[in-house]
Amino acid sequence: MPVSVTMPRLGESVTEGTVTRWLKQEGDTVEVDEPLLEVSTDKVDTEIPSPAAGVLTRIVVGEDETAEVGSELAVIGGEGEQAGAAAPQQQAPAEQAAPAPQPTAAAEGTQPEPAPQAAPAPAAAPAPSGEGTPVTMPALGESVTEGTVTRWLKQVGETVEADEPLLEVSTDKVDTEIPSPVGGTLLEIKVAEDETAAVGAELAVIGAAGAAPAAQPEAKPAPQAEAKPAAPQAEAKPAPAPAAAPGVSYNEPAAEAEVAKQPVQAEQRAVPPAPAPTAQAPAAPALGAEAAGYVTPLVRKLAAEHGVDLASVNGTGVGGRVRKQDVLEAAERAKAAPAAAPATAAPAAAAKPAAKPQPSAKRGTTEKLPRIRKAIAKRMHESLHEMAQLTTVIEVDVTKVARLRAQAKDSFQQRHGVKLSFLPFFALAAVEALQTYPIVNAQLDLEGGTITYPGAEHLGIAVDTERGLVVPVIHNAGDLNLGGIAKRVADLAERTRTNKISPDEIAGATFTLTNTGSRGALFDTPIVPTPQSAMLGTGAVVKRPVVVNDPNLGEVVAVRSMVYLALSYDHRLIDGADAARFLAAVKERLEAGNFEAELGL
Incomplete structure (x- = not known):
């Protein structure tokens, strides 16, 4: 079924926005949350992600045109649909009404199935941790509705302090750490690495210090082991996974979204890595591998667009993980390198008088007022x-x-x-x-x-x-x-x-x-x-x-x-x-x- 792309509300007092650039054209394939177009308002310029995967079948609002909040900008059709095919569907009321029952029927067929699956699983696991404090997915932006768990910094059974980094979460806007809301023991992990959860969903349970962890969560370090291809043959792979996290230093600079926190808190998060290295030596190469383990899809896409080799990037995230900013800086350095080479090859040129500034290409032109x-x-x-x-x-x-x-x-x-x-x-x-x-x-x-x-x-x-x-x-x-x-x-x-x-x-x-x-x-x-x-x-x-x-x-x-x-x-x-x-x-x-x-x- 075609999905409508609408103008979002980009601020409390913003009522309209101008399409400055379409990043995709009619007939192009798009992925969910992939940047689709750029919009400008009197407060901010931003990218609008695609709400669904498919083919961009129709562009309703062209570049430099203004649309009100909530109005339709484009139509995303299913895979294989031709560009412009959605136009008659959007214009004919009779055809628009016909597909409507299909998603309802599909929803009715699928709703009963996930409900029983989602309900029993949490019901059995939290029993031992009923007195614990839940850790939920925070709202990481006004338009963000979900986030992906990229890495657990603590494992089931480990002790955590209040405000100590507990896990890393990635959204289409930011990669950040989620601190523990209370001090105690991590009793249960409900959302594994690489899994996505909605804002407000329960990610884990923190119990009192020394409390026994739930029986089910012990099987959940498996994704952690899969993220470490450095030792695929070791039978003891699941065992080191919980103990490997303490060997990671948390004394890295805070993530971008966390800089508003008090510096004292950020600096007191360090966990001494000294006791663990000798026992966890095999795990060290995993952190030195490409992007120190997990790389978010957003970072991979950004690296591909700029031609950046992730293996050559020194990550500044926790444990050396590569962030968006690391890729952008690497791309800038790559651009600057060719310009710097002639300067180093001919140092004598520095003594020459400064070259006359080149005139701007805008001289003698007229452009539209941004x-x-x-x-x-x-x-x-x-x-x-x-x-x-x-x-x-x-x-x-x-x-x-x-x-x-x-x-x-x-x-x-x-x-x-x-x-x-x-x-x-x-x-x-x-x-x-x-x-x-x-x-x-x-x-x-x-x-x-x-x-x-x-x-x-x-x-x-x-x-x-x-x-x-x-x-x-x-x-x-x-x-x-x-x-x-x-x-x-x-x-x-x-x-x-x-x-x-x-x-x-x-x-x-x-x-x-x-x-x-x-x-x-x-x-x-x-x-x-x-x-x-x-x-x-x-x-x-x-x-x-x-x-x-x-x-x-x-x-x-x-x-x-x-x-x-x-x-x-x-x-x-x-x-x-x-x-x-x-x-x-x-x-x-x-x-x-x-x-x-x-x-x-």
Whole structure:
């Protein structure tokens, strides 16, 4: 039966979307969840996956056309159907009504069969673990309805701590770890590796420490053994499977979707691997094999599209598993390698004057205004006309921060998995100042006659992308320390540039930070996006001679690392004195340079 592909709701306030590109054409075969088309809204650009496997028989909405949420975009037919064959079926009401009873009849024939099979199996197994705590499949995104268990990090009978990584799950949007909800003993595994479960389905049962595991789950490590082709002839293969997991180090950098967690929790997840290696030596090659065992279908497809050999990729996931980002980075390195080769072959060329920049191919052309640029233009124009905007600039000496950064950047990257830039320092200082001066974080409703002070600091970070400026949000930024903010900034920026950000992650900002100095600008006057009331721009950190007051020498000229911070704000709500007090608090925090505890120094 033909399946309709409809425009999904890509955000709370989004009512329509524009088809920017069809990734498949009529007559092409598609798989379930395979990217089918790209859609753009005023909030996000994203891919729409195919809801069913089959043949793309008809495209209803062409490229650059706009469709409302819920409207039909295309039709997926069964294998072997010809392109365009679904068109008459979709247009003729009589034919549309005829196939309707068929799925109902099929469903009636299949419903009684799985129900008895699903019910007795759990009923017999959980009996010994009735007092345990269930581990369920979490909702890993607004449109995600199911996930695939890629690897169990713990086996039946093993002890787990609360928030310790328990298993890895893969969806069409993200690969992530699922932590244990409680501490205790893993009594039962209900969904084996490579099996898919719906959101909310029970994956396992955690019982009290020392509790006896259920009898049935002991047979479930079999999939674990099948995932290790390194020792197919060993008769003791099922036995090492439960014990192999403790030999895997969990001290890897957290998965992308987990970076919002407190760094302390992420670092305390490490399980010492020392006791197990000698007994589990045969298992080690399995982790060094292609993708360290299981590779998700999404990662395999991505590697095939970019021509990346998975065996040559060093995975950054738990236990060395290859993630989507690893494949994308390998593809970028492959592209950059040919360009770097001529430079190494002719080092003398570096001494020559810089070549004249090549003119852009867009010179003398006209192109259609992209939807995201149109949305940016509209919002910026509205903001300037709705607010009485003013900008106040302050100069800050960040020499101490620069020294701390140089001292701690290597250990920081090893500990947190991201580079240490100046931006997290600016963000942390700004968030702390917002807590002291909440008027800068407030929102004005002139018609309603109210001022709303949010209960948290939701920090927007302006990210430069090929599509235009996008502002993902660090929600509850006031709950994060320096390491947590650094990881959230790196994660959001990367997923924004690769078009993997969700609509919910670019909404709800109460204050925005824009790093205008990333391209060398000393400062600018940012335009505050409504309904926010203020936005902070950070300029380039540059060394220059400055008069400083030395306690022994008095006023002397010294080379210092300096930066301009520019705060744009709605002057209807925020007075100049309020802005000056806020900037002074940021300046004092940065110049004091008391970040040793945050950096582990």
